[in-house]
Amino acid sequence: MASFFSRLGSLFTGRSTDDGGSSGKEAVREINGLTVVAAPIKEGGTYRIAGRIEKEAEGKVMVRSFIRADVFNSPDEAVEFTFRKAEQIIQQNGSTLFQDGAEARNV
Numbered sequence: 001m002a003s004f005f006s007r008l009g010s011l012f013t014g015r016s017t018d019d020g021g022s023s024g025k026e027a028v029r030e031i032n033g034l035t036v037v038a039a040p041i042k043e044g045g046t047y048r049i050a051g052r053i054e055k056e057a058e059g060k061v062m063v064r065s066f067i068r069a070d071v072f073n074s075p076d077e078a079v080e081f082t083f084r085k086a087e088q089i090i091q092q093n094g095s096t097l098f099q100d101g102a103e104a105r106n107v
Contacts, residue, residue: 027079036086040078046071047078049085053107055098063104064089064097 026039035054040047049068054061068085072078089107
């Protein structure tokens with residue numbers, strides 16, 4: 001259980017874990033002027049959707065992290081669906097995604 005929380009913490013801090021929790025398949029894409037980092041979490045033989053949406057404003061980077069229940073057998077599939085999920089989050093939240101000014105939070 002502790003390894004799950006360390007993997008979860010690494011998603012929010014941007015630091016990788018030593019226990020192999022990340023898939024090693026991290027990718028970056030720009031969506032609607034925001035930086036999206038797809039960082040699926042390896043769980044046994046599957047990969048869970050996880051990533052960050054980042055925006056730079058006033059010299060600081062604001063981060064919105066997310067983990068979803070969806071799992072895939074391939075890290076490539078997990079990365080692609082992470083980008084799709086991020087795009088959906090961005091479209092649904094619009095300008096309110098970063099409106100609170102918080103440096104980091106979960107969405």
